[in-house]
Amino acid sequence: MIVEGTILRGRAFEPIEGRVVVENGEIAAVEEDSVDSDAIVCPAFVNAHTHIGDSIAKEAGEGLTLEELVAPPDGLKHRLLREADREELVAAMVRSLSFMKRSGTGTFVEFREGGVEGVRAIRAALADSPLQSVVLGRETTDAMEIADGFGASGANDAEFQQERRATRDARKLFGIHAGEVDSSDINPALDLDPDFLVHMVHAESLHFERVEDSEIPVAVCPRSNLVTGVGRPPVEELMKRTTVALGTDNVFLNSPSMFREMEFTAKLYDISARDVLRMATVNGAELAGLDCGLVEEGRPARLLVLDGDSDNLAGAKNAIRAVVRRAGADDVEQVILP
Numbered sequence: 088m089i090v091e092g093t094i095l096r097g098r099a100f101e102p103i104e105g106r107v108v109v110e111n112g113e114i115a116a117v118e119e120d121s122v123d124s125d126a127i128v129c130p131a132f133v134n135a136h137t138h139i140g141d142s143i144a145k146e147a148g149e150g151l152t153l154e155e156l157v158a159p160p161d162g163l164k165h166r167l168l169r170e171a172d173r174e175e176l177v178a179a180m181v182r183s184l185s186f187m188k189r190s191g192t193g194t195f196v197e198f199r200e201g202g203v204e205g206v207r208a209i210r211a212a213l214a215d216s217p218l219q220s221v222v223l224g225r226e227t228t229d230a231m232e233i234a235d236g237f238g239a240s241g242a243n244d245a246e247f248q249q250e251r252r253a254t255r256d257a258r259k260l261f262g263i264h265a266g267e268v269d270s271s272d273i274n275p276a277l278d279l280d281p282d283f284l285v286h287m288v289h290a291e292s293l294h295f296e297r298v299e300d301s302e303i304p305v306a307v308c309p310r311s312n313l314v315t316g317v318g319r320p321p322v323e324e325l326m327k328r329t330t331v332a333l334g335t336d337n338v339f340l341n342s343p344s345m346f347r348e349m350e351f352t353a354k355l356y357d358i359s360a361r362d363v364l365r366m367a368t369v370n371g372a373e374l375a376g377l378d379c380g381l382v383e384e385g386r387p388a389r390l391l392v393l394d395g396d397s398d399n400l401a402g403a404k405n406a407i408r409a410v411v412r413r414a415g416a417d418d419v420e421q422v423i424l425p
């Protein structure tokens with residue numbers, strides 16, 4: 088397969104005119120050439136933090152606090168998840184997965200509620216989806232045995248040492264929410280030496296130092312943090328210290344569109360479109376130990392092709408800014424996932 092257009096090549100997302108040659112699901116070559124195409128070719132997005140099960144509760148919970156919404160075991164989302172029958176839950180997740188692909192996402196890192204059954208349900212939803220998933224089980228230790236790891240709620244909720252040990256023994260991922268509501272759970276989360284942290288809205292100088300020393304990546308979810316009223320993650324400071332990736336968090340609060348998360352982040356913070364695109368692609372891949380997220384020879388061919396001549400994007404002077412700050416699902420021409 089050959090894809091032509093303006094290619095955002097490599098880690099610099101340097102726009103070049105040319106073609107990407109795909110063979111056996113891999114990028115075999117990226118060639119500079121003059122081509123007759125308005126397409127913009129970039130890596131398919133990696134959504135670094137999702138709760139897809141929340142698809143059963145879209146826009147529920149108006150006016151509730153974060154605790155009332157999501158705190159286990161009796162926050163609204165957990166009640167709704169318990170009440171939903173399995174068929175309904177799987178069907179709702181299928182719809183979200185379909186939307187995620189259509190809006191350019193190729194890979195996502197999921198915190199899946201509901202123990203072993205929860206993990207089985209998302210696997211069922213993924214059965215006919217080309218999306219690449221990293222599913223982290225929750226709530227029971229054995230959930231991680233059939234999942235790709237364990238996703239902990241937060242260090243103030245329980246101990247998690249056993250889950251940390253089990254994931255390490257099994258060479259699986261251990262991720263944990265930290266610093267979402269306040270800073271009290273950040274040090275205990277760091278003490279667990281997780282593979283990655285989520286949120287870090289309330290990180291303070293000692294935490295920045297610990298993150299830098301330990302090189303633990305952070306998934307930030309600025310839209311989610313705004314909706315739940317907990318504040319803004321210190322993205323610029325975190326970027327100076329470690330790998331920062333972008334996630335859309337709970338589906339019931341936010342549409343799982345990486346276009347929306349990117350635009351919001353690029354306009355809320357003083358960071359370049361290039362940095363935001365990196366957060367939405369290769370940084371998420373690295374957070375989860377994956378090799379995708381760049382248009383580069385030898386990488387998996389997980390690509391997003393946009394129509395650079397759509398009504399929305401026609402005439403844009405800067406392809407990276409067009410993708411990050413302006414594009415949306417309607418501009419997607421093709422999502423290539425092996």
Ligand SMILES: [Zn+2]
Nearest residue numbers: 198264285336
């Ligand atoms: Zn979360």
